[in-house]
Amino acid sequence: DMEEPLEEGLTLYVLKDDSYLGYIVIGDKIRPDAKNTIKNLRKNGVLKTVILTGVSIGIAQRVARSVGIDAVYSELLPEDKVELLAEIKEGSKNKQAHTIYIGDGINDAPVISSADVGIAMGTNGSEGSIAIADIVIMSDNLSKVSEAIDIAKKTRNLVFQNIFIALKKRQIFCLKHFIALNLPFIRKDFQLCFYLWIKIIRVMNIFLKR
Numbered sequence: 001d002m003e004e005p006l007e008e009g010l011t012l013y014v015l016k017d018d019s020y021l022g023y024i025v026i027g028d029k030i031r032p033d034a035k036n037t038i039k040n041l042r043k044n045g046v047l048k049t050v051i052l053t054g055v056s057i058g059i060a061q062r063v064a065r066s067v068g069i070d071a072v073y074s075e076l077l078p079e080d081k082v083e084l085l086a087e088i089k090e091g092s093k094n095k096q097a098h099t100i101y102i103g104d105g106i107n108d109a110p111v112i113s114s115a116d117v118g119i120a121m122g123t124n125g126s127e128g129s130i131a132i133a134d135i136v137i138m139s140d141n142l143s144k145v146s147e148a149i150d151i152a153k154k155t156r157n158l159v160f161q162n163i164f165i166a167l168k169k170r171q172i173f174c175l176k177h178f179i180a181l182n183l184p185f186i187r188k189d190f191q192l193c194f195y196l197w198i199k200i201i202r203v204m205n206i207f208l209k210r
Contacts, residue, residue: 027059033142034067040146044153047097050088052081053108081111102145103129117144 010026038049050071055062060074073084089099101108101115104125112118113132120133123140130136137144 001205028055028063030063030066031140033181035141038068040143041149044146044149046100048088048092052076052101052111059062077109078110081108082114085111085114100145102142105129119148155158 012024012026014021014023020116030117049069051060051064051069052073054076055074057072057074060072063069064072073080076084085099085101089097093152094188098116100117100119101111102121103109103112104121106126106128108120109126109128109132112120112129117135118133119135119137120129121140121142122130122136122138125136135148137148
């Protein structure tokens, strides 16, 4: 009798002279850092994780359970992934939420381009996915995704700090001229300061909502 495979995937049964010898299961292996990456993404503010894949429902659900994915959509065509990503974004309770899609196959290229941030895995990724992605991880280390988010947050904070310092210096410059009673010049300078402050407040509001 043929035994039931312990793992899901493409199963090849091996026989010799009508005698059953065993089986070989061919399938994708879960990356060892996948589970920790999902945990770190949640710590970084990612509210929901979803698998969009072309593989069978059984394999997709097994992977989701193993690494802690919230939802699974399987047996999808490339255009199905794009439509589902749009539906996920529209159905989000947080209308300011943004989507990140990570993929490496040629079938991932359309959905990578439609996500707010598309990430391609560079080592074994297809040229199409790499060319269209916003970020390319030049290794198979999934933890680099969480690291990229950390770098983006630090960069944003540095930008705000630099703008704040620049505006403070501008205020001091304006005040010095005001004290010197250089009224025609200071009127124009204060208008510029006011305009810059309005702009930066608007930009900060946009980023703080993300």
